[in-house]
Amino acid sequence: MSDATLTPATFRVDDHELEFARVPAVEGNDGVHISNLLKETGLVTLDSGFMNTASCESKITYIDGDAGILRYRGYPIEQLAEQSSFLEVAYLLIKGELPTATELSAFTERVERHTHLHDNFKALIGAFPQDAHPMAVLSSAVSALPGYYPESVDPFDENAVELATVLLLAKLPTIAAYAFRRSRGEEMIGPDQSLGYVPDFLRMSFANGGGYETDPELVKALNLLLILHADHEQNCSTSTVRIVGSAHANLYASVSAGIGALSGPLHGGANEAVLAMLNDIQSSDDDVDTFMTRVKNKEQGVRLMGFGHRVYKNYDPRAAIVKGVAHTVLEKLGKSDEQLEIAMRLEEIALSDEYFIQRKLYPNVDFYTGLIYKAMGFPTNMFTPLFAVGRAPGWIAQWREMMNDPTTKIGRPRQVYTGHAEREYVGVDAR
Ligand SMILES: CC(=O)SCCNC(=O)CCNC(=O)[C@H](O)C(C)(C)COP(=O)(O)OP(=O)(O)OC[C@H]1O[C@@H](n2cnc3c(N)ncnc32)[C@H](O)[C@@H]1OP(=O)(O)O
Ligand SMILES: O=C([O-])CC(=O)C(=O)O
Numbered sequence: 512m513s514d515a516t517l518t519p520a521t522f523r524v525d526d527h528e529l530e531f532a533r534v535p536a537v538e539g540n541d542g543v544h545i546s547n548l549l550k551e552t553g554l555v556t557l558d559s560g561f562m563n564t565a566s567c568e569s570k571i572t573y574i575d576g577d578a579g580i581l582r583y584r585g586y587p588i589e590q591l592a593e594q595s596s597f598l599e600v601a602y603l604l605i606k607g608e609l610p611t612a613t614e615l616s617a618f619t620e621r622v623e624r625h626t627h628l629h630d631n632f633k634a635l636i637g638a639f640p641q642d643a644h645p646m647a648v649l650s651s652a653v654s655a656l657p658g659y660y661p662e663s664v665d666p667f668d669e670n671a672v673e674l675a676t677v678l679l680l681a682k683l684p685t686i687a688a689y690a691f692r693r694s695r696g697e698e699m700i701g702p703d704q705s706l707g708y709v710p711d712f713l714r715m716s717f718a719n720g721g722g723y724e725t726d727p728e729l730v731k732a733l734n735l736l737l738i739l740h741a742d743h744e745q746n747c748s749t750s751t752v753r754i755v756g757s758a759h760a761n762l763y764a765s766v767s768a769g770i771g772a773l774s775g776p777l778h779g780g781a782n783e784a785v786l787a788m789l790n791d792i793q794s795s796d797d798d799v800d801t802f803m804t805r806v807k808n809k810e811q812g813v814r815l816m817g818f819g820h821r822v823y824k825n826y827d828p829r830a831a832i833v834k835g836v837a838h839t840v841l842e843k844l845g846k847s848d849e850q851l852e853i854a855m856r857l858e859e860i861a862l863s864d865e866y867f868i869q870r871k872l873y874p875n876v877d878f879y880t881g882l883i884y885k886a887m888g889f890p891t892n893m894f895t896p897l898f899a900v901g902r903a904p905g906w907i908a909q910w911r912e913m914m915n916d917p918t919t920k921i922g923r924p925r926q927v928y929t930g931h932a933e934r935e936y937v938g939v940d941a942r
Contacts, residue, residue: 557927562821565745567753567916571604571908572744576822581829583742584608592832597737598622598708601680601904604742605911619708625681626702626711628689629659633699636689645690645896646780650770652686653679657763664761666914675762676907683903684708687896688715694892709734712900717888728843729887733897735836736880739829740898742905744822748772748779752906753913754922762910769906770899776816779902781877782894785817786885789850799856807866817854817878818861824871833879846886854879 558564573582581588584603591600598619602610610618635655639648656678657664663674689699692715700718702711710725713733717723743749752769756762773779792802806815820827841848858874861867884894913919 560821561750566750566922567745567913567919569744569909569912570607571912572742572905574744574822576820577824579823579825579828579831581743588739588828589832592735592738595738597734597741597901598680600738600741601907604904604908605676621677622681623702623704623708623711625678626685626704626708628682628685628701631659632686632689636686636693636699639690639693641694641696643694644774645687645694645892646770646774646899648690648693649683649686649896649899650767650774652690653683653763653767653770656682657761664763666756666759666761672762672911672914676911679762679766679907680903683900684712685715687893687900688712690896691716691889691893694890709737726844728840732836732840732883732887736833736883736897737901739832739876739880740901740905742902742908745909746778747775748902749906749909752910756910756913757919757922762907765910766903766906769902773899773902774895779877779895779898781816781875782881782884782898783891785854785877786850786881786891786894788816789853792853793850799853799860803857803860803864807864815857815861815867815872817881818867818874819870819872820875823873823875826873827875829876830874830878833876833883834874837879837883840883841886844886848882848886850885851879851882854882 556564571584573585574580583591583600584607586603586609591603595603599610599615602615602618632652632655636648636652639651657675660674660678663671663678665671685702692699697719700715702715704711706714706725709730713725713729714723745753748769751772752765755768756765776784792799795802797805803815805813837851841851858878861872861874866872880898881891881894884897885891889897
């Protein structure tokens, strides 16, 4: 839009006059549409989508979006992905430092001791229709947890928060595995604490009577993917967790809301949407180039799912790692995948196309992960629950940081009112 089409508009907020750029009315609205290309006033800034607004100070995760750098507590994601374990990374994010061997084994032992779910959860999850999305089951079950552990809900009691932290990390994989089994109409099976966090999650998900041999390749790959998802500063779901917690809601309520945010296809739900897109391309008569032309023409709002990022204007370092291991993992799992070839072709086109170059659109973490989850045997509706299991340490760490920050205030943005001026009520008969 050219500047000539912008006209100034004045609004009053708390006795201050604010000047904004007003764009012409578009069909279907009430005559005004406020652009976020506004003039900053120093008092209230209209920043739709929080493009330029920092909501907090944080010591947890560093991103340099232009350089494609991601660090948890200062440690490069590449090093953690290569050398660490998921629970070690969870400890790092939540406590601020890498654990010693003794600290790690005490933490792991505490988490694994709590992986069992109260028997009522079988009834709760079993009451969902079989085709309910597992993300709905996940957020509902997390909302139900404080009912069973009232001693862990007080956000200002250190021991309660420590317990809620452990309980959430412990129970999320069991809930996710139950939700998965429910979706297949299978009996839910409880944890075996002797196996370890990631192997036991796989057993609870896939065991089919008799013994279950965990495939070390699968364990390694899932551990890596969980680490890559563990935190990502103020993304949509984490911001949700923080804003809910800023009202002094407990950790479970905050995380449950975060799970809801994560389910959206513009956020964590994109991993599922990528596979749907690859399926569509594979089953349609269109070739990859035709699909990309539709994306560039914005036909019916079609986007290249798993591409683009608010912060990364360079290759998402997590996507680079996932892409690097996708071939190896698929090979080791004995799966060749035509959809991986399609995905790589889409990326190849995008990286040499002006539309994507100009907009700095690169693959994000969601682009290649689904292909690995699929090779592991997970159906598409389990991809985002897997993301949620991985993101739990980040949500917890960010919630705790906010609760311990004396400068935290309730999250409560302002708005720019663009509705009617005062008018008289008209009785229904006279309308
Ligand atoms: C774990 C995660 O949450 S990672 C993100 C997962 N989400 C996805 O993969 C969904 C696809 N991607 C997107 O929708 C977006 O890139 C988002 C939501 C991630 C970021 O959105 P924003 O920062 O608000 O960027 P915005 O939507 O304004 O896009 C900027 C421009 O790039 C275009 N664009 C952005 N993403 C894409 C895409 N995936 N495909 C095609 N065009 C895109 C937009 O159409 C817009 O073009 P325009 O300037 O001509 O209007
Ligand atoms: O940071 C974001 O906006 C989205 C993202 O990549 C994540 O949550 O992992």
